[in-house]
Amino acid sequence: MADVCTTGERLFKELDEYIESVGAKPDKLISILQKAQELFGYLSPEVQQHIADTLKIPASQVYGVVTFYNFFSTKPKGKIQIKVCLGTACYVKGADRILERFLEELQVKPEEPTKDGLFSVHPVRCLGACSMAPVILVGEKDFYGRLKPDMVPRIIAKYREGVK
Numbered sequence: 001m002a003d004v005c006t007t008g009e010r011l012f013k014e015l016d017e018y019i020e021s022v023g024a025k026p027d028k029l030i031s032i033l034q035k036a037q038e039l040f041g042y043l044s045p046e047v048q049q050h051i052a053d054t055l056k057i058p059a060s061q062v063y064g065v066v067t068f069y070n071f072f073s074t075k076p077k078g079k080i081q082i083k084v085c086l087g088t089a090c091y092v093k094g095a096d097r098i099l100e101r102f103l104e105e106l107q108v109k110p111e112e113p114t115k116d117g118l119f120s121v122h123p124v125r126c127l128g129a130c131s132m133a134p135v136i137l138v139g140e141k142d143f144y145g146r147l148k149p150d151m152v153p154r155i156i157a158k159y160r161e162g163v164k
């Protein structure tokens with residue numbers, strides 16, 4: 001008989017295997033949350049509860065850690081995250097119009113994933129590349145600088161093509 005296993009079940013299984021490998025102890029909570037976020041993309045109440053149950057700690061303790069560190073997210077994000085810098089150097093060079101154009105082209109609000117789950121747009125503070133203002137960061141390492149709003153559709157198209 002075929003092994004029926006949904007994506008969610010598979011991810012929970014993978015998370016459990018990870019917890020087992022590091023030890024189901026409260027002092028491993030941060031690395032377990034990091035692994036969970038890597039697997040699921042964000043930390044839903046269901047995932048947080050599962051971790052709390054597995055580590056035998058209150059869900060409020062897990063929630064406290066998740067909300068304390070800003071690298072943890074409780075909302076789904078796009079597969080490709082577009083960070084638009086709104087730091088001072090970028091802002092004076094029109095970063096707000098870049099942000100607006102991304103939101104308009106993708107038909108989303110900030111931090112919200114597109115319907116196909118491919119993109120989400122995140123306003124951020126200085127990306128450390130002020131001399132190239134205005135700057136965006138796509139994914140983990142693709143920086144684009146000296147942007148103009150008209151360049152936005154081409155950038156989106158490039159990543160759409162890349163996932164076909």
Ligand code: FES
Pocket residue numbers: 085086087088089090091125126127128129130131133134135
């Ligand atoms: S202010 Fe945008 S990169 Fe520094």
